[in-house]
Amino acid sequence: MNTELLGIIASFAITLLIAIPLGRYLAKMYAGEKTWLDFLKPIETGLFKLGGIKPNEPMNWKQFLKAMITINILWLVYGFFVLIYQDKLPLNPDGNAGQTADTAFNTIISFVVNCNLQHYSGETGATYLTQHFIFMFLHFVSAATGMACAVAVFKAFRDKTTTDMGNFWNLFVKSITRLLLPLSIVVSLILTFNGTPSSYAGKDKFISLQGDTVNVSRGPAAQMIAIKHLGTNGGGWFGANSAHPLENPNYLTNMTEIIAQCIIPIAMVIAFGYFIRRKKLGWVIFGVMTVGVFMLMIPTISSELGGNPLIAKMGVSQLTGAMEGKEVRFGPTATAYWSTLTTVISTGSVNGMHDSTMALTGLWQLLAMMINSFYGGCGVGVLNYFIYLIIAVFISGLMVGRTPEFLGHKVEAREVKIAALITLLSPFLIMSGAALSSYIFMAHPNIDWAVKPSTWLNNPGYHGFSEMLYEYTSSNANNGSGFEGLGDGNIFWNVTTGIVMILGRFLPIIGPVAIAGLLAQKKYIPESAGTLKTDTLTFGVMTFAVIIVLNALSYFPALALGPLAEHFSMLK
């Protein structure tokens, strides 16, 4: 069998071998049961003391959300100012400038919300201080925020009736000390021993074999790249992200990075089942998600291996597949595999440039981010799926003519309203953004702005529209990858995507936590013959259908105008 295909099969197999036991571990750890990392307890107690936190204080859903929102606002404000003044702060060996207010606005939102859309380039737009103290710090804490909120939802269904969603601080800190930090140490050591720089040395200069003078950007990147994947953040050290040969030096690091970004989202699904003592539910959700992932991945790999039909017309055979924007050491198969996973999971790191992938690949990438819950981001993937579950319960209830119930709690008007609003939010944000930018591009191409809209797009025609659609889809999904040809480093894109990112993050977290909190307070109804069972294959298929129908209805017109139109125009 060919080694490129074997490479991705092995990657997926190792992912499952790690993620499934990790899921069981997470369920135990979050439940406060004994685990082998209990020796960290004294350190955690120290952290709680220094932080002035009572980790065992119960919180209801409102208190939980207040704590979460307060600390996130703090990071937004503090990070914004550090980015603006980074040139005056230490650890800036390359002498990079401070960020402008609109870039800093976009950047700080982007990192706080676990999106990591980067409208700056790591080599010139950030310093070692901001890379570590802002970006890497937020990689950890934004992932931990998502996980803590997911566990709050788990907690609501563990006991029959409860108002206690767990303590935000406790879940948040433990997500770091018991999971993210230990795994980051392992991954960053693998990276640094394979050639990713980890020291604080600044730019280097040398004379190449042919006699050119070359400057090389470096820096303590391994530490950040580890958590960028584990936390499904995606914001890289270098501009080219994980396509950069220092950020991702060889096939082993490539496998490590792609595995690292998958394990926690998968583990969280398994953990959900174990935590609420309904293992089967966890497995059904995992099954639905995996089927979805493969439905996106297989056509992606096939369209990339097929190569560019317009280059084929020139007489070049492209035996290895499409290579524009890809790296030889990974090859198109591993790049296609990565491009699917980084878009279904909200990582958004790339090991090849999405803007240059085939038109249909772009379609699958967009669709993956629109659905945003086939595995999904750290913690938030389960939360997004939870919304689809509520909708599926509601629709099933209507179909069989019973009051919809979920895990022993009646799902009533209030919960369904919240779920419906969250479901409608994504298409609203993505379509409004794409419509607004397209309108300005068409109607005011030469308006008197610093960067004229007519210069936004790197590609004409349908592909240009896809660039704009992708940017808002990625922002709303908190994914952070881009069709990077888009000229997005200016005030229009910084502000509009900033707003989309912040709404696309916090509302889909607040919604599920609120629904879970409301449901958990209700009287527990024991299962009977008339109960709609949610941990069956039938209900899994039902949820899958709901996901496909909702997304197809919402996005088909936009997808038809962008990637589909481009694809068919290339076949002419």
Place this chain on the structure above:
Amino acid sequence: MKKYILPSIRITVVLTIVLCVIYPLFIMLIGKLSKGAGDGEKIVVNGKVVGYANIGQSFTKPQYFWGRPSAVGYNAAGSAGSNKGPSNPDYLKDVHSRLDTLLKYHPYLKKNDIPAEMITASGSGLDPDISPDAAKMQVKRVAQYRKLDESKVAALVNSHVEAPLLGLFGPEKVNVLKLNIALDELK
């Protein structure tokens, strides 16, 4: 909200010390043991640094093996792909002219012999590698310009083909810089 402000500030400070000071310094210290000591692996020839093992360089002279087209001209102080879409007419023109250039320098080749990566820009603009086929197709030209025996150059290429990970996973490749350094040493 007020109740949560103070713990927010305090836990942020504490975690900053753990995550942004202790953790990266710890990795940096252990990284000192790695090849390149965590500064990036350098290649030294005759006591002079001629490049980084993982960073591709621009090779345009006909007596060297060439790497891939780069959207940033192999300037390693930045990094980027072309971000050209597959149907962009300007991009297709670029691809066509790269094809013509290659055919001009390698008149013995047919279009079909040219691997796709030699006419398309890499993702980082710093790709250090090419496929074995892309190296082999250049052998005749390099040998002619260097007045070397073709079979000797071909053997050198073969000895520089790096196998997939564990012989099982991922593509084969040739590091262009390492190949060219060895080529310079070939008599």
